[in-house]
Amino acid sequence: MVVAIVISLPSGSFKSPAEAAEFYLDKLEKGGAKKTRPFQVDLVSYTPLIPNSKVVHVLSHSEYPASSFAYAEQSNCQMLVADNTFIALMNKLKTLRAFEIRLQKMEARGTRLEYQDFLINLGTVNQSQTTKGLILEVAYVPMDETRDGYCLIQEFLQSFLNMTKQTIQRLITDQLSNWLRSLKDKKDSEYTPSITLLQYLDILLAMRNKPNE
Amino acid sequence: MSRPTSTTLNKLTEYDKLQQILDKVRDLKQSLANIFAEYEHGQPSWPTILDEMNVLSSQITTLRASIRQMLPLLRTNSIIPMCLSPENDPNIEQLTERRLSIFNHDFMPQLLRTKNLPEIEERERVLNINSNMNNNISFGRTITTPNEIQIRVQELNSLLMKISELFQHTKDMTDKSEKLFDKQTFTNPLETKRLLEAMNYGIGLKAPDTSSSSSSPITTNEQTNLNQQISTQPRVLAPPVRIRTLPKPNR
Amino acid sequence: MDPAQLLITQNRAFPSLEYVLQGSIQDDSAHLLKARLQGLCDNITGEVEQFDDHEIVHTLRIPGASNVSLRVRYALDDMPNPIYHLRYVASAELDKSQSVSVRQFHDCCVTKNIQSFLQELGFMYDHEFFAKGDIFRKGRMKITVAKISSLLERNRSDMNPMQIRRPLTASCFVEMSLIGSMHDDKVADEMKTFAEQLKPLISLEKIDQKR
Numbered sequence: 001m002v003v004a005i006v007i008s009l010p011s012g013s014f015k016s017p018a019e020a021a022e023f024y025l026d027k028l029e030k031g032g033a034k035k036t037r038p039f040q041v042d043l044v045s046y047t048p049l050i051p052n053s054k055v056v057h058v059l060s061h062s063e064y065p066a067s068s069f070a071y072a073e074q075s076n077c078q079m080l081v082a083d084n085t086f087i088a089l090m091n092k093l094k095t096l097r098a099f100e101i102r103l104q105k106m107e108a109r110g111t112r113l114e115y116q117d118f119l120i121n122l123g124t125v126n127q128s129q130t131t132k133g134l135i136l137e138v139a140y141v142p143m144d145e146t147r148d149g150y151c152l153i154q155e156f157l158q159s160f161l162n163m164t165k166q167t168i169q170r171l172i173t174d175q176l177s178n179w180l181r182s183l184k185d186k187k188d189s190e191y192t193p194s195i196t197l198l199q200y201l202d203i204l205l206a207m208r209n210k211p212n213e
Numbered sequence: 214m215s216r217p218t219s220t221t222l223n224k225l226t227e228y229d230k231l232q233q234i235l236d237k238v239r240d241l242k243q244s245l246a247n248i249f250a251e252y253e254h255g256q257p258s259w260p261t262i263l264d265e266m267n268v269l270s271s272q273i274t275t276l277r278a279s280i281r282q283m284l285p286l287l288r289t290n291s292i293i294p295m296c297l298s299p300e301n302d303p304n305i306e307q308l309t310e311r312r313l314s315i316f317n318h319d320f321m322p323q324l325l326r327t328k329n330l331p332e333i334e335e336r337e338r339v340l341n342i343n344s345n346m347n348n349n350i351s352f353g354r355t356i357t358t359p360n361e362i363q364i365r366v367q368e369l370n371s372l373l374m375k376i377s378e379l380f381q382h383t384k385d386m387t388d389k390s391e392k393l394f395d396k397q398t399f400t401n402p403l404e405t406k407r408l409l410e411a412m413n414y415g416i417g418l419k420a421p422d423t424s425s426s427s428s429s430p431i432t433t434n435e436q437t438n439l440n441q442q443i444s445t446q447p448r449v450l451a452p453p454v455r456i457r458t459l460p461k462p463n464r
Numbered sequence: 465m466d467p468a469q470l471l472i473t474q475n476r477a478f479p480s481l482e483y484v485l486q487g488s489i490q491d492d493s494a495h496l497l498k499a500r501l502q503g504l505c506d507n508i509t510g511e512v513e514q515f516d517d518h519e520i521v522h523t524l525r526i527p528g529a530s531n532v533s534l535r536v537r538y539a540l541d542d543m544p545n546p547i548y549h550l551r552y553v554a555s556a557e558l559d560k561s562q563s564v565s566v567r568q569f570h571d572c573c574v575t576k577n578i579q580s581f582l583q584e585l586g587f588m589y590d591h592e593f594f595a596k597g598d599i600f601r602k603g604r605m606k607i608t609v610a611k612i613s614s615l616l617e618r619n620r621s622d623m624n625p626m627q628i629r630r631p632l633t634a635s636c637f638v639e640m641s642l643i644g645s646m647h648d649d650k651v652a653d654e655m656k657t658f659a660e661q662l663k664p665l666i667s668l669e670k671i672d673q674k675r
Contacts, residue, residue, distance in 0.1 A: 086574070088570060
C-alpha cells in the first residue's frame with residue numbers, strides 16, 4: 001500500500017551529479033529524515049532477435065526484493081509482476097537466442113531515508129560507470145489512494161525541497177500524468193507499485209538516451 | 214508387581230483401575246471354580262445353585278460396570294505386541310496361566326497383516342475337517358495278519374488318491390486365479406503413449422478451431438497440425454508480401 | 465556487496481534440474497494405485513491433496529533454432545484471483561546412462577496479464593489442457609496422478625472455468641518428479657527404487673526421445 005512519485009532532479013547547477021546528491025541528502029537530513037539503508041533499482045533491457053517481438057525491460061527494486069517487473073515496449077498491456085526468478089527465465093531465453101542484451105544495464109543507487117510516514121529514495125543513475133543523473137522517489141506509505149497521496153507528496157516536496165508546484169508538474173513523468181488523467185473517470189484510483197516502476201522506467205529510458213554530460 | 218503410588222488420594226491411576234478389573238476377574242473365576250467343585254460332591258441342592266448363580270451374576274455386573282467406565286480409555290489405547298517369536302515364552306505362559314505359550318503370528322494376526330484372506334482360511338478349515346474325518350485311522354497300530362496289511366495298503370492308497378485330488382484341485386484353483394491376475398492389466402500402452410505425447414509435446418491436444426473433434430487424435434495428427442497452421446496464419450502479423458512480376462524473357 | 469544489492473541478487477537462481485519418470489494407469493484401476501501410494505507416501509493428515517489445474521502452452525518460433533515453449537498454469541480452485549505460474553521445461557536430456565529423465569526447469573509466479581504479455585513478446589497460443597487429480601509426496605519426490613482433459617471447444621478467455629471438458633484418454637497420467645541440482649547422483653536410484661514398488665500396477669519410464 002503505497003503512493004509514490006519518481007522524479008529526476010535537475011543537477012545542472014552543480015558540478016557533478018554526486019555533489020547534487022550530497023546537497024539534496026543534506027537538505028533532507030536537516031529536515032529530519034533519517035538514513036536507513038542503501039537502495040537500488042536495476043533495469044535490464046532485452047532486445048528481440050525475432051520479428052514481431054518487442055523489447056522487454058526487466059526492472060527490480062530493492063524495496064520489493066521478491067519481485068521483478070517486466071514491461072514490453074510499445075504495447076498497451078500493463079507491467080507484469082513476477083518473482084525475482086523471472087530474470088533467470090529471460091536469461092534462459094537469451095541463451096536460446098530469442099533475445100539478447102544489446103543496450104547497457106542502468107542502475108540507480110543511493111540511500112533510502114525515512115521521515116515519519118514518508119519513504120524517500122535518493123540516488124544517482126549510472127550506466128556502466130558513467131553517471132547520468134539524479135533520481136528521487138518519494139512515497140507515502142499508509143494509503144494507496146492516488147489523488148490524495150499525490151497532493152500530500154506534492155506538499156512534502158514543496159516544504160522539504162522548496163520546489164514549486166509548477167516544477168513538480170513539469171518533472172513528473174508522462175506515465176504518472178497519464179495515470180492521473182485517467183483517474184478522472186474512475187471512481188477508485190488504487191495505486192500499485194508497478195506504477196512506481198513504470199515511472200522509473202520512463203526516467204531511466206530517457207536518461208539512457210540522453211548523451212553523457 | 215508393585216503398584217505405583219498415586220499422586221492424589223482420590224484419583225485412581227489407570228493402572229489401579231486395571232488392577233481392580235483384574236481382581237474382579239479373579240474373583241469371578243474363583244466362584245466359577247467353586248461351582249464346579251460343588252458338582253464333584255454330587256448334584257448340589259437347588260438353593261446352593263441359586264446362591265452361586267447370584268454371586269456370579271453380581272460379580273459379572275460389577276465387572277461390566279467397571280469395564281464400561283474404562284471403555285473410553287481402552288478405545289484410545291492400542292495394544293502393542295511386545296515380541297512376536299515362534300518360540301516358547303515363559304513369561305507369557307506364566308501370565309496367561311499356560312493357556313498361551315507361544316506369542317506368534319497365529320495369535321496376533323490382525324495387527325501384523327499375516328492373517329490369511331477369509332477365502333483361504335475357509336479352505337484351510339475345510340481341509341482340516343476333511344483330514345480329521347479321514348484320520349480315524351490310528352497309525353500306531355501294529356501290523357499282524359496279511360489281511361490287515363492288505364487293508365492297510367488299500368487305506369493308504371485311497372488316502373494318497375484323496376491327497377493327490379486335493380492337490381490337483383488346489384492347483385487348478387490357484388492357477389486360475391494367478392492367470393486371472395496375470396491377465397489383469399492396469400495400463401493400456403496405447404493410451405500411455407497418447408498421454409505422454411500430449412503432456413510432453415502437445416500432440417493430440419491441438420484441436421483445430423473448427424471443431425471436428427470427433428476424429429481420433431492419433432490417426433489425424435498431421436491433419437490437426439495442418440489445420441492449426443492454416444488457421445493461425447491470418448492471425449500472425451505477416452510482413453506484407455510484394456510480388457513483382459518479371460517479364461518473361463522472350464525466346 | 466551492500467544489502468540492497470544482496471536483496472536483489474539473492475534469488476537470481478540458476479536453472480534447476482527436474483528428474484522425471486512418467487507412466488499411466490487405466491481409470492478403473494486408478495483407485496488401486498492411489499491406495500498403494502497412500503500407504504507408501506508421507507501422509508500427515510490422512511487426506512490426499514487434490515489439485516485442479518489449467519495449463520496453457522505458448523510457443524515461440526525462433527528462426528534458425530527449435531521452438532521455445534512456456535507454460536502458464538493456474539489452479540482452478542483459486543478463482544477468481546488465481547496465482548499464475550510461468551513454467552519453462554526444456555526437453556529431456558539424452559542420457560542413456562541415467563535411469564531417469566533429466567530436464568532443466570524453471571518456475572516463476574506472475575500476475576494475470578502474463579498471457580497478453582507473452583502475446584506481445586511473440587509467443588503464440590499452442591495448446592491447453594486441464595489436469596485434475598491427486599498429489600502424493602515422499603521425501604523430496606512428488607507423485608501426481610491426474611486425469612488430463614482437453615476442451616471441447618477452444619476458448620481463449622481464461623475466466624471461464626466451467627467449460628465442458630473432454631477427457632483425453634481413459635487413463636490417468638502419472639508422473640514422479642524431483643527437483644534437484646546437478647550433482648545429485650543418488651536421486652535417480654531413489655526414484656527408481658520407489659518406482660519398483662509400484663511395479664505390478666504401473667511402470668514408470670523415462671521420457672521417450674524419439675520425437
